[in-house]
Amino acid sequence: MAAAKGRTSVTKEGKEHEEAGSASGAGTILWLIATGRACSRSALTEASGLSRSTVTERLAALFDAGLIEEAPEALPSGGRPARMIRLNTDFGVVLSADIGESHARLAITDLEPRILAEAVGTIDIRHGPVPVLGWIVEQFRLLLKRLGRRHEDVLGIGIGLPAPVDHEGGRVVGPSVMTGWDDFDIRAWLQRQFDAPVSVENDVNLMTLAEFRRFWPEVGQFLFIKAGTGIGSGIITDGRLYRGAQGAAGDIGHIQFTGEPAPLCRCGKLGCVEARAAGWAIARDLSNRGVEATTARDVIDHLRANQPEAVRLVREAGRVLGEVTADVVSVLNPSVIVIGGTLAQAGEDLLSGVRELVYQRSLPLATRNLTIAAGQSDIRTGLLLGAALLVIETQMRPETIERTIIRHQRSAAAGARRRRAG
Numbered sequence: 304m305a306a307a308k309g310r311t312s313v314t315k316e317g318k319e320h321e322e323a324g325s326a327s328g329a330g331t332i333l334w335l336i337a338t339g340r341a342c343s344r345s346a347l348t349e350a351s352g353l354s355r356s357t358v359t360e361r362l363a364a365l366f367d368a369g370l371i372e373e374a375p376e377a378l379p380s381g382g383r384p385a386r387m388i389r390l391n392t393d394f395g396v397v398l399s400a401d402i403g404e405s406h407a408r409l410a411i412t413d414l415e416p417r418i419l420a421e422a423v424g425t426i427d428i429r430h431g432p433v434p435v436l437g438w439i440v441e442q443f444r445l446l447l448k449r450l451g452r453r454h455e456d457v458l459g460i461g462i463g464l465p466a467p468v469d470h471e472g473g474r475v476v477g478p479s480v481m482t483g484w485d486d487f488d489i490r491a492w493l494q495r496q497f498d499a500p501v502s503v504e505n506d507v508n509l510m511t512l513a514e515f516r517r518f519w520p521e522v523g524q525f526l527f528i529k530a531g532t533g534i535g536s537g538i539i540t541d542g543r544l545y546r547g548a549q550g551a552a553g554d555i556g557h558i559q560f561t562g563e564p565a566p567l568c569r570c571g572k573l574g575c576v577e578a579r580a581a582g583w584a585i586a587r588d589l590s591n592r593g594v595e596a597t598t599a600r601d602v603i604d605h606l607r608a609n610q611p612e613a614v615r616l617v618r619e620a621g622r623v624l625g626e627v628t629a630d631v632v633s634v635l636n637p638s639v640i641v642i643g644g645t646l647a648q649a650g651e652d653l654l655s656g657v658r659e660l661v662y663q664r665s666l667p668l669a670t671r672n673l674t675i676a677a678g679q680s681d682i683r684t685g686l687l688l689g690a691a692l693l694v695i696e697t698q699m700r701p702e703t704i705e706r707t708i709i710r711h712q713r714s715a716a717a718g719a720r721r722r723r724a725g
């Protein structure tokens with residue numbers, strides 16, 4: 304039995320190799336194009352170190368497979384204008400989900416990524432993984448159908464969750480609002496539904512990735528702070544997400560301050576940053592003063608109506624956020640800090656407090672060239688685009704790209720077979 308099993312896997316691997324034949328080695332070329340490292344024949348020859356004829360051959364295979372295309376505009380060059388080669392952002396789609404505590408937002412994107420279709424629904428995350436993920440799968444299927452795309456077109460699935468995530472293991476770790484999700488293999492479960500690779504990530508990390516890649520791509524050391532109903536942060540070092548040993552890096556909302564007042568946090572401890580500066584804490588303080596509020600959204604509405612208590616509390620929250628940010632600056636020495644999330648819509652009412660404390664408390668060397676700015680991502684779609692970016696980057700990595708090409712060729716072949724049969 305074991306021997307038979309062994310033979311099966313050898314045959315399968317052999318077949319994969321055969322199918323990769325036309326594209327084998329084309330992975331490096333596709334990776335150079337997809338990541339924008341090279342976009343002309345001469346640049347590809349130089350960057351890959353391959354001969355001109357080999358590059359031409361591999362490009363032909365990628366054009367045939369529909370993975371790349373020529374841009375209509377020509378590149379400036381010394382002699383004849385060179386044609387720009389780019390990824391065909393339509394060759395696959397990404398399924399992207401933003402799962403919150405009480406809502407889920409889903410999207411299908413192309414490989415730019417641009418959102419092609421969206422759905423939103425009410426869920427209760429405490430019901431556990433199977434009902435929630437089941438609903439998501441159903442919605443993804445409806446969206447695919449609406450776009451006329453097939454399961455085989457799915458390059459991958461990206462899921463954002465409001466909890467610390469073991470990215471490698473594809474599951475939630477540690478105690479959180481997500482009771483019943485602990486150690487449930489989200490990746491394996493979803494992979495079975497679509498036969499596509501799945502990336503699971505903490506929501507703040509996805510917002511960080513979206514903000515960084517789209518608006519600050521040249522910055523190496525980047526810190527994103529999400530100030531919304533809760534508070535968290537995401538860290539980019541040398542252009543990559545830093546997750547920490549347990550996926551808990553950047554969880555600044557529950558750093559405790561000693562001293563008075565030390566209000567009770569929703570995590571059960573006293574004096575956390577969240578309990579003093581998060582949307583829910585400001586809403587609590589407003590309610591205590593007779594101004595009705597429960598979420599960060601309510602706080603912003605009061606602020607825009609110039610409610611004096613709301614203005615005062617948001618400014619105070621900015622200074623609390625500044626205190627903890629100053630500590631993070633001392634450890635990480637980022638060159639850009641972006642404050643995003645619903646509370647960041649308060650603009651300078653929040654940001655000036657952050658700046659004041661960071662410049663006051665951090666070493667001059669660390670703040671000399673430091674930029675502190677408000678987030679530019681759309682609150683509604685930022686996280687969805689971050690999830691799509693994570694999937695695209697993972698599937699276009701040098702170590703995974705050959706497999707991506709093979710999967711695409713298989714799906715194209717399956718599509719052709721179906722068309723012949725139909």
Ligand SMILES: [Zn+2]
Nearest residue numbers: 557568570575
């Ligand atoms: Zn706490």
